Amino acid sequence: MMRFAIVGAGAIGCALAARLAYAGADVTLVVRDPARAALIAGQGIACREGAVSYVARPRVARTVPDGGVDVLVMAVKAGDLPAVAASLPQGIGPQTLVMPLVNGIPWWLAGAGGETIQAVDPDGILQRRFLPEQVVGSVVYTTATVEGPAAVRVTGSQKLVLGALCPDRTAAVAALAQRLRAYGIGIEVCDTIVDAVWNKVALNLATNPLSVVTGAPLGQLCSDERLQPIVSNILDEAWRVAARYNARPPMTREDMLNRGRAAGAHRTSMLEDYRKGRPLELSAIADAVFELAARVGMDLPVSRAVVDMARFQTMPPVA
The missing domain is CATH 1.10.1040.10 (N-(1-d-carboxylethyl)-l-norvaline Dehydrogenase; domain 2)
Incomplete structure (x- = not known):
């Protein structure tokens, strides 16, 4: 079973954590606010997804687990990514797939070894911390809204477009896509991410x-x-x-x-x-x-x- 860690308890992070946990995935939601972390740990996440409502109980942590994570999902604002990357434990290494779910231009669009994009990675932290072969190019088409500290609403269903940045990682991304589909996420795999x-x-x-x-x-x-x-x-x-x-x-x-x-x-x-x-x-x-x-x-x-x-x-x- 793939082990997921999701950093970010906004609309997208909570919606994804709820769907994965409800479907039986091994998922940890990283919630930095202690009061909110305690609330979600105690009562779970109430999720309305289209016409379906359910309560899911992902594992909750204040920090990313050190090791034991197959897929790290970063569902935070793009401006917060450098701080998240700098705080990750050493156990999050090249073996971990990294899936940034962000709006706008991602840091990796600069290319391996290329000039950094100052607006999103001013100190080059992201480009140094993550290898291109471990990054899963991702586009979010989930429409979600936070309705309370432990409640989220999804209009329709959850949808992601995924793609490998390196040709030799196509099989790994395909396996991730298959797993996410099994958990009820709408996934399109794009060869030209x-x-x-x-x-x-x-x-x-x-x-x-x-x-x-x-x-x-x-x-x-x-x-x-x-x-x-x-x-x-x-x-x-x-x-x-x-x-x-x-x-x-x-x-x-x-x-x-x-x-x-x-x-x-x-x-x-x-x-x-x-x-x-x-x-x-x-x-x-x-x-x-x-x-x-x-x-x-x-x-x-x-x-x-x-x-x-x-x-x-x-x-x-x-x-």
């Missing part, structure tokens, strides 16, 4: 900052006659950058808009952060894209304008 990542990057960039500016949910962003053209322009800008890095879109622009429309009234994670007064995740979702664009001499005027407005929203009022 970089394309799939850029697809989600484009969606994140096109919708998250704009949701902060407008307050609109995903469905409205991708269907309103005033907002949809902005989303479309940003999607196009992101894909022009991706093309310079030899990525090709697996979805058409209309496919991507339809995915947003299907989310209906779901609010982006960035809008949720803004409403709760938390920092916006602009480094991975926007700044990293701008950094990669600048390296190839490109500017993204529509994206920059919307991101600047989103940043302005979080500035303290002028006296």
